[in-house]
Amino acid sequence: MKKNILKKDHVRPFLRKLARDSRLIAPVRTSHRDLLYQEIESIDSAEIDLSEQPQESAKQFLFPQQEQLFTYQNTSKGFTFSPRKSGMPTVLFGLRSCDISAILYMDVIFLRSPRDHYYLEKRRDTIIIGIGCNEPWDNCFCNATRTGPFLEIGFDLQLTDLGDRFYVESGRAVGDEILEKWPQFFSPVTEEDEKLRYQLMLEARSGFKRHVHVETAFQKIADNSVSPSVWEHIAKRCDGCGGCAYICPTCTCFTIFDRPLSPHTGERLRTWDACTHDGFTRMAGGHNPVNPATDRLKRRFMHKLYYDYKQFKRPGCVGCGRCVGICFGGVDIAMFVDMVCAEKRDQRQSAAVIGDLLVEAGLITRKQLSEALEKRDRTGMPLGSVLMEMGIVTKEDIANCLADKVERL
Amino acid sequence: MAGLATTFGSGAMTNSINEITGAEVIFVIGSNTTEAHPQIARRILEAVDNGAKLIVADPRRTELSRSAHIHLQLRPGSDIALLNAMMRVILSEGLIDDAFIEMRTENFKELRKHLLSQDIDKLAAVSGIPVSQIKKAARLYAGAQKGVICYCLGITQHICGTANVESIANLAMLTGHVEQAYTGVNPLRGQNNVQGACDMGAIPGVFPGYQPVSDPVIREKFERAWGQALPSEPGLTITDMTHRGRKNGIRAMFIMGENPVMSDPDASKVEETLKGLEFLAVSDIFLTETASLAHVVFPAASFAEKCGSVTNSERRVQLMHQAIPPIGECRSDSEIITELAGRLGYTMAYENSAEIMEEIALLTPIYGGIFHDRLETSWGLQWPCPSRDHAGTPYLHKYSFARGKGRFVPAENITPDELPDDDYPFILMTGRVYHHYHTGAMTRASDILSREVPEAVLEINSDDAREKGLRHGDMVSLRSRRGEIEVRVKPVDTISRGMLYVSFHFHESPVNRLTNPALDPVAKCPEYKVCAVNLEKA
Ligand code: SF4
Ligand code: SF4
Numbered sequence: 031m032k033k034n035i036l037k038k039d040h041v042r043p044f045l046r047k048l049a050r051d052s053r054l055i056a057p058v059r060t061s062h063r064d065l066l067y068q069e070i071e072s073i074d075s076a077e078i079d080l081s082e083q084p085q086e087s088a089k090q091f092l093f094p095q096q097e098q099l100f101t102y103q104n105t106s107k108g109f110t111f112s113p114r115k116s117g118m119p120t121v122l123f124g125l126r127s128c129d130i131s132a133i134l135y136m137d138v139i140f141l142r143s144p145r146d147h148y149y150l151e152k153r154r155d156t157i158i159i160g161i162g163c164n165e166p167w168d169n170c171f172c173n174a175t176r177t178g179p180f181l182e183i184g185f186d187l188q189l190t191d192l193g194d195r196f197y198v199e200s201g202r203a204v205g206d207e208i209l210e211k212w213p214q215f216f217s218p219v220t221e222e223d224e225k226l227r228y229q230l231m232l233e234a235r236s237g238f239k240r241h242v243h244v245e246t247a248f249q250k251i252a253d254n255s256v257s258p259s260v261w262e263h264i265a266k267r268c269d270g271c272g273g274c275a276y277i278c279p280t281c282t283c284f285t286i287f288d289r290p291l292s293p294h295t296g297e298r299l300r301t302w303d304a305c306t307h308d309g310f311t312r313m314a315g316g317h318n319p320v321n322p323a324t325d326r327l328k329r330r331f332m333h334k335l336y337y338d339y340k341q342f343k344r345p346g347c348v349g350c351g352r353c354v355g356i357c358f359g360g361v362d363i364a365m366f367v368d369m370v371c372a373e374k375r376d377q378r379q380s381a382a383v384i385g386d387l388l389v390e391a392g393l394i395t396r397k398q399l400s401e402a403l404e405k406r407d408r409t410g411m412p413l414g415s416v417l418m419e420m421g422i423v424t425k426e427d428i429a430n431c432l433a434d435k436v437e438r439l
Numbered sequence: 440m441a442g443l444a445t446t447f448g449s450g451a452m453t454n455s456i457n458e459i460t461g462a463e464v465i466f467v468i469g470s471n472t473t474e475a476h477p478q479i480a481r482r483i484l485e486a487v488d489n490g491a492k493l494i495v496a497d498p499r500r501t502e503l504s505r506s507a508h509i510h511l512q513l514r515p516g517s518d519i520a521l522l523n524a525m526m527r528v529i530l531s532e533g534l535i536d537d538a539f540i541e542m543r544t545e546n547f548k549e550l551r552k553h554l555l556s557q558d559i560d561k562l563a564a565v566s567g568i569p570v571s572q573i574k575k576a577a578r579l580y581a582g583a584q585k586g587v588i589c590y591c592l593g594i595t596q597h598i599c600g601t602a603n604v605e606s607i608a609n610l611a612m613l614t615g616h617v618e619q620a621y622t623g624v625n626p627l628r629g630q631n632n633v634q635g636a637c638d639m640g641a642i643p644g645v646f647p648g649y650q651p652v653s654d655p656v657i658r659e660k661f662e663r664a665w666g667q668a669l670p671s672e673p674g675l676t677i678t679d680m681t682h683r684g685r686k687n688g689i690r691a692m693f694i695m696g697e698n699p700v701m702s703d704p705d706a707s708k709v710e711e712t713l714k715g716l717e718f719l720a721v722s723d724i725f726l727t728e729t730a731s732l733a734h735v736v737f738p739a740a741s742f743a744e745k746c747g748s749v750t751n752s753e754r755r756v757q758l759m760h761q762a763i764p765p766i767g768e769c770r771s772d773s774e775i776i777t778e779l780a781g782r783l784g785y786t787m788a789y790e791n792s793a794e795i796m797e798e799i800a801l802l803t804p805i806y807g808g809i810f811h812d813r814l815e816t817s818w819g820l821q822w823p824c825p826s827r828d829h830a831g832t833p834y835l836h837k838y839s840f841a842r843g844k845g846r847f848v849p850a851e852n853i854t855p856d857e858l859p860d861d862d863y864p865f866i867l868m869t870g871r872v873y874h875h876y877h878t879g880a881m882t883r884a885s886d887i888l889s890r891e892v893p894e895a896v897l898e899i900n901s902d903d904a905r906e907k908g909l910r911h912g913d914m915v916s917l918r919s920r921r922g923e924i925e926v927r928v929k930p931v932d933t934i935s936r937g938m939l940y941v942s943f944h945f946h947e948s949p950v951n952r953l954t955n956p957a958l959d960p961v962a963k964c965p966e967y968k969v970c971a972v973n974l975e976k977a
Contacts, residue, residue: 062760062815266506267484269477269873272887287886301887309890316912316929323505358477360485 032209034216035223036189036196044215046073048121048208052157055091056123057084067091067122080124080191083167087129087279087350088122092152093136095276099148099298101291119155125185127178128170128350130160132279134184138342139282148300157204160185161196164230169351171242171364177348179234190227197227240364244335244345247367251336254409256370258324264366265326267359272304274353274362275330280346283310305329331366384413387431394422443626445601446608446846453623454587455821455833456753460485461621464583466494466576468607469518469593473502474873476627479589479752492583494576496521497593498868499898499940500933509576512935515866516597516855516969517566522606523852524562524570525577526613527554534581536615544612544845553849565852567935581614585621592870595626596967599853600959612845620834628752630877631742635750638806638822639799644673648803664802667785676963682708682956685715693720693779695772696739698727701878701946704954704965705921722775727880728946738769741881745771747792748814750822754832756809757819855969856957859937863919863971865903867939869954870968875944883944895948896929897974898940904930907974914977917941919970922952925977939972 036044048054049070058068059077065084070076103110125133133153140149162180163170172178181188186205190197197219200206209216250256275281285303290296303310306326312318320326338346347363354362385403388394394402394417402416409416417423447453459465459482472480480503487493487506495507496518504510513521529535530551540547563570580586588611594603604626611617611624628634640647650657652671662669680689681699692713703709713719713732721730722737730736744765750756765771770778773795777787789795793811800806807825814820820831859866874891875882882888897917899909909915909928916925917939926941926948934940943950955970 266502267481269473269480269502270891271477271873285887285890289886299886303887307887307891309887358481360481 031200031202032206033200033219034198034209035192035219036198036215037217038194038196040215041078041196042073044212045070045078045123047212048123048157049073052119052121052155054121054123055088057082067125078124080161080189083126083128083163083170083350085352086277087132087352088125089129089132089136089279091120091122092133092149092156093140093282093284093302096299096301097148099286099300101295101297102288104294104296117152117155119157120152121157121159123159124189125158125160126350127160127162127181128172128348129279130158130181130184131172131175131177131348132350133158135280135346135348136282157186157208158184159187159189161189161191162231162234164191164234166234166238167351168239169354169364170349171238171240171244171351172349173235173238174242174244175345175347175349180231190230192223192226192230195223197223240351242349242364242367243371244347244349244367247335247370248339248345250370251332252340257373257412260366260369260373261328262324263369264359264361265322265324265328267357267361268306268322268326269358270304270306270308270322270326271358272302272307273356273358275304275306276302277352277356278347279350279352280334280348285310305333327361327366331363334363335367384428384432387434388417388423388427391427391431391434393427393431398422443604443608443624444842446605446612446848447617447624447842452625452627452753453617453834454621454625454753455755456482458621458623458834459483459587459589459625460489461585462486462491462583462587463585463621464492464494464580464587466496466580466586466588467503467507468496468588468590469595469603470589470591470627471497471499471501471503471593471870472589472591472627475591475871476752477873479627483589492579494579496576498934498938509572509579511566511568511572511576514565514567514935515868515938516599517852518594518597518603519599519606519850520562520565520852521568521573522603522610523554523557523850524559524566524573525580526550526606526610527557527559527562528574528577529581529610529613530554532578532581534578535613539615539617540612543617544847546847550609550613550847550849562852580610580616583616585619586611586614586616587621587623587625588616589625589627591627593968595959595962595964597964597969598856598957598959598966599850600964601961602848602850602853605848606850608845609847609849612847617845623834625752631751632749634752634754635748635756638750638803643676646802647799648805650803661802664798678703678956678958678963678965681712683712684708685711687712687715690716691718691720692716693722694729694733695722695775696724698723698729698878698880700728700732701949702943702951704951704956704967706949706951707922708956722772723880724769725880725884727878737775738767739775740765740769740771744769745773745792747771747773748796748809748811754821755819756806756814756822756824758811758814856966857920857955857969857971859971863973865937865939865972865974867917867919867941867950867953867970867972868968869941869943869950871944872942875942877944879944879946892942892944895926895942895945895950897926898931898934899928899974900934900936900938901930901932903936904928907976909976915974916977917953917972917974919953919955919972921955924948924950924952926950928974939974943967 054070055067056070056078057065059065059079065079065082066086067084067088098114100114101112140146166179183201185201188199200209283303284300286300288296288298308318311320334346354364385399389396389399402413406413406416414428456479465483465486493507494509495504496511496513497504498513498515559570563573588607590607597603607624616622645651646661658669658671681703699709700706719733720735721733722739723730724739724741742759743762746761748756748758780787796811800809804825805823808827808829809820809824821833824831872892874888911929913928914925915928916923941950953972955966957966
């Protein structure tokens with residue numbers, strides 16, 4: 031695939047060409063200093079800013095928060111329906127690697143058969159021009175989800191910031207076409223450019239401030255060794271506001287409402303939904319199979335860290351870090367992964383302590399202990415319970431053992 | 440608010456929200472924090488994660504009480520009994536902070552005398568909490584270095600609201616839990632700008648910044664700025680205005696962003712009053728129940744369609760930016776007011792909200808250094824902020840109370856105005872749910888929020904429900920001395936027998952037709968939280 035250099039001075043003229051017959055979306059610094067992906071009305075007045083990760087993902091441009099599906103009229107002859115106007119070609123410019131990976135994820139969800147017509151109609155005519163991240167931000171962990179900081183596939187063009195110029199590579203035929211259509215903006219890549227780019231990529235990979243062990247968490251969940259207390263701890267902190275799902279670039283659940291527009295007409299809308307909402311699973315009679323006190327976040331995290339892994343061999347989280355800090359209860363996926371990984375260690379440690387104490391006290395043998403440990407790993411039950419179930423020790427034995435230990439301390 | 444003013448000299452939160460994270464003991468009373476103030480609940484839970492101890496006093500087993508180390512499930516309206524009992528324990532066990540009381544407070548003798556005259560077993564019986572639990576809570580709170588109290592409408596919406604707050608202040612001062620970071624008394628404000636509205640003088644009797652209208656020097660300052668003679672008498676409180684009935688001396692009313700037909704107690708009376716007016720104008724973002732009664736309705740812009748500042752619970756003045764242009768014909772509140780004033784013959788020519796802020800700074804000492812350009816680049820400034828070079832005030836009453844010395848104001852327990860009897864054997868409490876805001880004027884227009892909580896539910900103790908033959912989803916008619924509504928029941932285990940709880944957001948079940956308009960004599964806040972009702976299957 032083709033590689034070129036684009037001087038920063040030429041970005042605006044280049045975008046002007048791209049915007050001529052497409053809607054152009056790019057990260058814009060708003061008047062109150064937020065950085066948001068926005069539709070560019072005027073190339074000259076918008077402050078396009080590629081220096082940071084935008085606060086929201088680009089999800090809304092392919093899967094809007096609220097979208098009209100059709101309108102209906104109720105006439106004397108019954109209902110008639112009018113489809114909504116279809117979208118126009120779109121260029122998504124300056125997308126971060128996580129946001130592109132999220133679109134690839136949405137493709138899998140919406141374009142599996144039966145295809146989602148409303149998504150397809152927008153996605154079909156969308157060109158994606160991404161930018162790799164030279165410096166990961168505080169909450170990013172795309173290294174752990176393998177969705178950044180630079181991508182190998184998924185983009186039409188990918189930029190790398192080399193200071194006064196961008197290194198531009200194309201990832202698909204559409205990208206090649208763009209480079210060929212406006213050759214005046216591009217110059218050949220030198221060996222020095224290649225070296226610099228390689229160096230920046232290496233630096234970026236080593237620049238992560240957080241280490242979120244997503245794969246380990248998957249293993250633990252697969253081994254069924256997340257204790258109920260972890261789920262309860264986070265469920266207690268979740269108010270079911272849906273904020274994490276709304277901000278998440280890969281959360282794709284929606285619901286459908288009809289809304290009257292006048293006494294005889296109305297519209298059908300689809301709106302983002304969230305699995306942490308009560309109404310998401312509540313039955314008509316009021317019963318909710320998801321117990322909010324213990325399981326409220328189970329579906330969300332299991333989906334992203336387990337079911338998706340099993341189905342697609344990768345997590346349903348792209349490590350963008352946006353849900354970190356958005357939650358009223360201080361819950362987020364990175365914190366959950368940390369908890370799961372830490373928990374196992376603690377459990378093992380305390381189990382080891384109890385096991386050793388029991389052996390020391392002559393109440394069980396090493397062999398019994400290793401059998402029990404194996405069973406514990408299989409069932410996810412605490413070691414003490416396993417031993418009691420095996421009929422080797424009683425509750426009192428364990429309590430006495432621990433009490434002795436405390437006294438000796 | 441009045442309660443903190445008499446004891447500390449200022450009615451606002453003494454700490455910053457972030458300080459809660461660093462507290463050692465947090466005592467939450469009369470606040471369903473998780474549902475009403477999630478941002479504060481988050482700090483409380485963070486503190487608990489850091490090892491802090493949490494005491495929750497609430498008649499219901501709220502979400503937050505699940506994380507509490509001690510849950511005091513008191514009888515509604517018995518807060519003073521509980522607080523006095525705790526103070527009595529603290530006093531008899533010598534856990535008071537002598538140095539603090541000596542140097543920073545006055546009237547301790549009275550409080551001491553009062554507490555010594557109280558019988559702890561009786562107090563415990565009134566509050567319905569075992570003495571051992573009260574002792575545990577008292578020792579925990581008094582023993583902490585950094586103790587924070589948070590309270591909300593569960594404290595203030597009683598006929599003894601002011602005395603409730605004074606008792607909380609007594610408890611804090613008794614243990615010296617006021618003057619430092621991570622330590623204080625925090626009334627939680629339910630809306631993003633209630634504090635701001637009070638600060639701006641939207642209460643009878645004061646100009647912006649709590650400057651009394653009765654003070655001639657202050658009046659003259661405002662008269663000079665506004666070129667207009669100003670009244671020296673306090674205005675009327677909201678219930679004074681809305682509960683007068685027909686032909687009451689008030690001829691016209693302009694209501695902005697309020698829905699008293701839904702939100703005020705004894706709502707049928709309010710409706711009657713408003714219908715009796717010669718002229719009613721309402722400005723709101725949706726056509727509320729109140730707006731439908733108006734002769735003229737001004738469509739107001741929502742928060743997202745205008746620029747201006749709001750002041751939150753922690754006295755933080757923050758700038759809100761316009762996110763989208765106003766939809767349809769709506770206008771911002773300030774435009775509506777200034778245009779209206781202009782037509783009435785008084786010119787209010789402000790270029791923008793920044794200029795209004797400048798006038799606030801000019802006339803209001805506590806806002807003296809707050810300007811839009813300073814707010815633009817920050818997370819806001821906390822008043823008092825008297826001058827441009829002042830960084831704002833994260834916590835109040837450092838080294839001295841606003842009124843000089845903190846004043847102990849002893850209180851007797853005051854039983855609610857209306858207690859259950861044979862005709863009305865249940866106590867009804869009212870409150871909100873997480874997904875709806877106030878009378879639902881905004882939140883019920885959202886499909887998702889309406890789906891989350893589509894209608895009012897009456898929580899009833901499952902044993903009571905069984906006795907009454909009620910099952911989940913049954914409709915009941917709920918009656919008080921003032922009115923009757925229909926509502927669906929939900930048996931729960933989170934409230935004690937004899938209590939009922941219902942939210943007030945739904946016009947289909949307008950619970951304020953039932954509530955008691957009896958007022959706190961000082962703060963004029965009605966007793967929303969307790970009234971006597973009966974129910975039967977509809
Ligand atoms: S985890 Fe947090 S952000 Fe997500 S729904 Fe729950 S409260 Fe909201
Ligand atoms: S779960 Fe959080 S970090 Fe992962 S993709 Fe969603 S918002 Fe980003």
